Amino acid sequence: MTKRRMFIRMITASLLRRRSRMLIALLSIGIGATILAGMVTIYYDVPRQMRAQMRSYGANMLLMPGDGETLDSDKLARVLTQFPEDALVGAAPYRYVRLDMTSRQQSFTTAGTDFSQVLKTSPYFSVEGSYPQKGREVLVGKEIAETIGVKVGSDMELTWQPTAKVSGGDAASDRVPGATLTGSAEGWSGGAVSVTAVLDDEAKIKELTIDASTQTAEFGGRTQTEPEFAAQFIGKGLPVELGKDVDALTGATVTSTAVVEALNGARQATAASKPNTVRYTVTGILTTGGEEEGYVFMSTEDMEALTGEDKLDVAELSVSAEEAQLNAYAEAVTQSGEGVKTRLVKRVTKSETAVLGKLQALVFLVTVVVLLLTMICVSTTMMAVVSERRREIGLRKALGASDGSIRVEFLGEGVFLGILGGVLGAILGFVFAQVVSVNVFGSSITFQPLLLPVTVLVSVIIAAVSCLMPIKRAVAIDPAIVLKGE
Amino acid sequence: MALLELKNVSKIYGELKALDNVSLHVDKGEWVAIMGPSGSGKSTMMNIIGCMDKPTKGEVLLDGVDISRESSKHLTDIRRDKIGLIFQQFHMVNYLTAVENVMVSQYYHSMPDEEEALEALGRVGLRERARHLPSQLSGGEQQRVCVARALINHPELILADEPTGNLDEANENIVLDLFRQLHREGTTLIVVTHDPEVAEAAQRTIVLEHGRVAREVINENFVE
Numbered sequence: 001m002t003k004r005r006m007f008i009r010m011i012t013a014s015l016l017r018r019r020s021r022m023l024i025a026l027l028s029i030g031i032g033a034t035i036l037a038g039m040v041t042i043y044y045d046v047p048r049q050m051r052a053q054m055r056s057y058g059a060n061m062l063l064m065p066g067d068g069e070t071l072d073s074d075k076l077a078r079v080l081t082q083f084p085e086d087a088l089v090g091a092a093p094y095r096y097v098r099l100d101m102t103s104r105q106q107s108f109t110t111a112g113t114d115f116s117q118v119l120k121t122s123p124y125f126s127v128e129g130s131y132p133q134k135g136r137e138v139l140v141g142k143e144i145a146e147t148i149g150v151k152v153g154s155d156m157e158l159t160w161q162p163t164a165k166v167s168g169g170d171a172a173s174d175r176v177p178g179a180t181l182t183g184s185a186e187g188w189s190g191g192a193v194s195v196t197a198v199l200d201d202e203a204k205i206k207e208l209t210i211d212a213s214t215q216t217a218e219f220g221g222r223t224q225t226e227p228e229f230a231a232q233f234i235g236k237g238l239p240v241e242l243g244k245d246v247d248a249l250t251g252a253t254v255t256s257t258a259v260v261e262a263l264n265g266a267r268q269a270t271a272a273s274k275p276n277t278v279r280y281t282v283t284g285i286l287t288t289g290g291e292e293e294g295y296v297f298m299s300t301e302d303m304e305a306l307t308g309e310d311k312l313d314v315a316e317l318s319v320s321a322e323e324a325q326l327n328a329y330a331e332a333v334t335q336s337g338e339g340v341k342t343r344l345v346k347r348v349t350k351s352e353t354a355v356l357g358k359l360q361a362l363v364f365l366v367t368v369v370v371l372l373l374t375m376i377c378v379s380t381t382m383m384a385v386v387s388e389r390r391r392e393i394g395l396r397k398a399l400g401a402s403d404g405s406i407r408v409e410f411l412g413e414g415v416f417l418g419i420l421g422g423v424l425g426a427i428l429g430f431v432f433a434q435v436v437s438v439n440v441f442g443s444s445i446t447f448q449p450l451l452l453p454v455t456v457l458v459s460v461i462i463a464a465v466s467c468l469m470p471i472k473r474a475v476a477i478d479p480a481i482v483l484k485g486e
Numbered sequence: 487m488a489l490l491e492l493k494n495v496s497k498i499y500g501e502l503k504a505l506d507n508v509s510l511h512v513d514k515g516e517w518v519a520i521m522g523p524s525g526s527g528k529s530t531m532m533n534i535i536g537c538m539d540k541p542t543k544g545e546v547l548l549d550g551v552d553i554s555r556e557s558s559k560h561l562t563d564i565r566r567d568k569i570g571l572i573f574q575q576f577h578m579v580n581y582l583t584a585v586e587n588v589m590v591s592q593y594y595h596s597m598p599d600e601e602e603a604l605e606a607l608g609r610v611g612l613r614e615r616a617r618h619l620p621s622q623l624s625g626g627e628q629q630r631v632c633v634a635r636a637l638i639n640h641p642e643l644i645l646a647d648e649p650t651g652n653l654d655e656a657n658e659n660i661v662l663d664l665f666r667q668l669h670r671e672g673t674t675l676i677v678v679t680h681d682p683e684v685a686e687a688a689q690r691t692i693v694l695e696h697g698r699v700a701r702e703v704i705n706e707n708f709v710e
Binding site for chain 2: 002003005006007009010013014017018391392394395396397398399400401402403405478479480482483
């Protein structure tokens with residue numbers, strides 16, 4: 001048998017056959033290690049957990065079109081690719097317009113948004129009923145609901161009034177029958193060619209007046225002076241195609257093209273700027289305690305159908321990142337050349353960082369205190385062990401054990417306890433952290449494989465340090481105590 | 487040839503002279519008993535011979551080496567190499583089995599050898615009880631384990647402190663028989679005792695009184 005095997009045999013025998021005392025030491029190291037492992041897990045997991053929690057207080061970053069720029073859904077999608085997938089909790093686009101409710105002579109700020117994203121960026125929204133699921137459904141702020149007396153299931157008609165109005169016609173129809181369209185386009189040598197068309201009930205051209213006075217009389221001017229040219233357009237629907245629906249006037253191709261362009265341009269502008277009324281079903285009443293209670297919400301698709309525009313005013317982003325990282329993302333987005341500017345919601349960002357910092361400091365402090373207590377407890381126990389084993393230590397010395405042997409033996413017992421307690425603690429600590437996480441944060445945590453060796457190492461160090469004083473005392477024991485009379 | 491020689495050894499604690507100018511000579515292979523009432527200096531002498539204490543004055547030669555001036559680290563080495571100790575209260579490591587207790591002595595001396603330890607236990611008639619813990623052994627059995635432990639490293643000198651003090655007569659005889667065996671094998675034995683019967687088993691008895699050697703008695707009836 002080697003010396004090492006005898007050493008291990010003595011130490012294990014000491015720990016296994018003198019259970020009660022060692023159990024206390026093991027228990028204190030185990031508990032210390034448990035708290036350590038648990039706290040370390042929480043310490044590193046809490047920011048992640050907390051950030052996710054904090055995200056429930058709303059968006060922490062706003063994206064807006066830069067000066068002289070516009071924002072639309074494609075551009076937003078491109079910008080969002082700059083965020084790591086796991087950091088982006090949600091991104092809700094918003095388009096704000098004023099819509100009239102003619103039946104009540106009221107108008108409301110209405111937001112077109114993506115409700116699946118709103119759930120993520122504004123989890124504090126409280127909805128009576130449900131979020132709109134399909135087209136032609138709206139969510140109505142509580143304040144509005146009370147003013148106009150709508151309930152879940154009520155219908156409401158909302159009208160979009162474009163700023164550029166078109167006279168006459170049925171605004172609800174796509175082709176604007178009966179309307180009068182005016183438009184102009186650039187003709188020969190930069191001169192403007194204007195057209196005024198009156199549409200019949202089937203949205204065909206009924207009358208067409210051409211003003212080509214800026215054009216050369218013998219060439220382009222003839223589009224105005226020769227009525228045969230204008231006559232070609234009568235009865236044609238918009239848009240008109242040159243060379244198919246109508247022919248260009250010989251020697252005045254440029255001006256003819258300008259007439260067609262002016263007509264088609266007028267049609268397009270009119271379609272986008274026609275007043276539009278749609279009937280919606282109220283699926284939910286929104287309570288937030290904030291200004292959102294004075295808004296009507298509808299899906300981006302409904303908003304686009306109503307206004308004929310794919311346009312966004314702002315996107316609210318909920319990004320899971322600490323302040324510095326958040327600033328970095330914001331910078332990257334601004335620099336991306338998409339013409340988008342960002343604004344951080346400072347209130348949320350700042351308080352998030354402060355709370356996290358305090359929490360981590362608290363966890364750290366508790367861990368240090370627990371480890372100190374563990375050390376005191378282990379040290380006291382080992383001290384008691386040494387005085388309990390005075391005779392045994394004296395005997396060992398009488399049998400020829402050097403001070404070094406005594407040190408190594410006690411340190412060996414301490415290290416053994418440390419390993420045992422550390423393994424125990426790492427496992428229990430993970431369970432402890434898991435329980436805390438599930439109960440406090442409502443989500444589970446993943447086991448960090450590094451935690452086991454780290455906990456064992458720290459436990460061993462703590463056990464070893466705790467043994468220093470007791471060992472000093474053990475070494476000082478006089479072997480003569482084993483003799484008679486002592 | 488002298489294994490142990492004390493020359494004018496004194497041990498003084500303040501006013502008290504625990505040993506007062508004591509000289510003693512023990513030959514190799516000799517069996518000496520040291521007797522005396524409590525306070526006579528027996529324990530002090532035992533400590534000094536056992537390399538667990540140093541005299542205030544005088545020289546102590548063990549196997550030719552003056553141990554009175556050695557450092558305590560060196561004394562530990564000398565004790566480990568030359569002396570086998572037997573105590574009144576047996577002193578076993580209570581969480582180790584009989585054979586492991588014997589092996590502890592080997593462990594500090596050189597190499598643990600379970601076979602050899604078992605043989606030593608066999609010699610004291612306890613081979614069957616080698617795997618028992620001290621709490622499962624009687625006082626006599628424990629002392630026999632201690633004898634086995636004392637002789638396992640083949641020491642020059644076996645120093646026994648009241649080896650039969652806590653034993654009944656039957657066990658006392660067993661231990662004394664073991665001593666006789668050891669003596670026959672040439673081991674030097676110094677037995678500190680207050681029991682005249684134990685002292686009579688030795689070749690020679692030294693009686694201490696007030697820290698001095700009061701008298702020396704040769705045992706005429708000593709049977710080899």
